[in-house]
Amino acid sequence: MRQIEGSIVAPQGYRAAGVFCDIKRLGTGKGSDRGPKRDLALIVSDRLAVVAGMFTTNQVCAAPVKWCREVVRRGRAQAIVANSGNANACTGPQGLRDARAMAREAGRALGLQPEHVLVASTGRIGVPLPMANVRSGIRQAAGMLSSELAAAAAAAEAIMTSDTRPKQVAFEFEVGRRVVRLGGIAKGAGMIHPGMSPTGRRPASRPRHATMLAFLTTDAAVERTALQSALTEAVAASFNRITVDGDMSTNDTVLLLANGCAGHEPLRRGDRAFARFEAVLAEACLQLARMIVRDGEGVHRVVTVRVFGARTPAEADAAARAVANSALVKTSWHGGDPNWGRVMDALGYSAARVQEDKVDIGYAPPGGKVTVWSVRRGRPTGVPFARLCEAVAPAEFELHIRLNLGRAGAVLYAADLTETYVEFNKGNVNDPSSLGG
Structure with a gap:
């Protein structure tokens, strides 16, 4: 496994573009004062690809999520069109019509069937999409598609909302004698506590987990059920293990296209090469997920919460999430206070x-x-307070919790809670441009 440049255009057979089409023309949502920031991305495979997806388990989910679940269920896709600045969530029947219209417009511009176009949105909830702007942006992006590094960077910027920097990764590895690549982009800074599943339904056997989006591309050939299995496991260990503020979005989506341009036989579960593909995908997802936490709104410190010795995995997870999402714990992290009482x-x-x-x-x-x-054993150790303060002073550290009741464990990548986060999100009702999603 080697890390390379290019993110979503690093694999063979992919092109991308990012354009500005003024989707925030009403001045709603954070980032409205940034001027002409790119706000529509297009990612296209040169050939029809196998697709896998993971979607928010929020019972209130956006129209693009509903559209994408159907596309993923059919198993094939060739393009992704995504906008920032408007979530197209809580927009009723019109929202679903607009999501379909985005797929139709992209299909028309690219010569594809609409059912092979995936759609994603992020931004302010409850505001109808400015479809004239969106259509114009899709046509513009279709004419700018490129496999150059700058095109991937433009797409990564176009999906950002309150993010301060783009998030991109790419890897290269071998399957037999073939060079295979996998790349991805992501966005997310606030409303981050994803809990995604392939169908958007909450699994009864698992705990319930600003929008996070991630789009991954690979030129590997992977059998459809194996691809979904690999993505499900990768997301479970990455995006579903992060939290910035404990709020699950209506729009969380991870999409993976595998177009087979590397030219090897399709990978299947049980193959040694498939295990290698799983490992690369897991690393890409984990790196993107941790970038989201580090770029969280107002984040000053990033804390990896590790729980050991729980009776069951579900209990380990519950313990980690309770600590990572406690406002008192998170504010103590911000203050550099090793306040173990709040953890307890x-x-x-x-x-x-x-x-x-x-x-x-x-x-x-x-x-x-x-x-x-x-x-x-439930009692202070007597380690000097200054030594404890020194341990939690860095911008990143780990919190280790041993329950000593069993053998199960869990990990969560979390962030502190700062004055900046509150200031950023409280908004001002007299200034619509200050109101978040």
């Missing part, structure tokens, strides 16, 4: 079984093997 409190009200006199709490550098323990 969050563990206690979580759905996990917790026994106070068995809990250990400590801090470590990212990937570090040395943990500074503030609590052992």
Whole structure:
């Protein structure tokens, strides 16, 4: 596995474009004061591709999510059109008509069937799409498609909302004697606590998890069910394990196209080469997911919460999420305060079984093997406060929690809660441009 440049155009047979078509012309939503920022992206495969997807499990989901679920269910797609500045969520029947119209317009501009065009939107909820602008943007983007690095960068910018920087990755690896590539772009900074599934339904056996979007491309040939399986597992260990503010979006979507241009036999579950593909996809998703947390709205510190010794995976997950989404814990992280009492409190009200006199709490550098323990068996260790403060001072650190009741564990990539986040999101009702999604 080698990291390379090019993100979504690094694999063979893909082109992209990003354009400005003034989708925020009403001045709604964050970022409206940025001027002509690109706000519509187009990603196209030269040939029909196998497609996999993961979608928000929010019971209120946007029209593009509903459209994409149907496209993914059919298993083939060739293009993705995505806009920022407007979520096309809570827009009723007109919203679904507009999502379909985006697919039709892209299909017409590219010579594709509309049912082979995926659609995604992000931005302000409850505002109808300015379809004249969207149609113009699609036609403009179709005429600018390119496999140059700048085209991928333009598409990555076009899907941003409150993000401060684009998020891109690409990898190269071998399948037999063939060089295979996989690339991706993502966006997300606020309303981040994804919990996605292939159908958008919440699995009964799993805990419930500004919009995050991720689009991935590969020139690998992968059998359809294997592709969905690989994406499901990759998302479970990446995008579904991040939180900035504990709010699940109406629009969260991850899409993966595999067009087979690398020229090898289709990969199937059980193949050694398929395992290699899974590993590359998992790494790409994890890198993009962690970029989202680092670029979270107002984020000052990023904390990896690691829970060990829970009775079940579900309880480990519940413990991690309770701590990572506690406003008191998150504000203490921002202040550089190793406040283990707030961590203990969050563990206690979580759905996990917790026994106070068995809990250990400590801090470590990212990937570090040395943990500074503030609590052992439910009691303070006596480590000097200054030493604990030193452990949580870096911009990134790990919080280690041992419940000592079993063998299950969980990890969550989380962020602190800052004054900047509050200022950014409270808005001003006298200034519509200050109101978020």
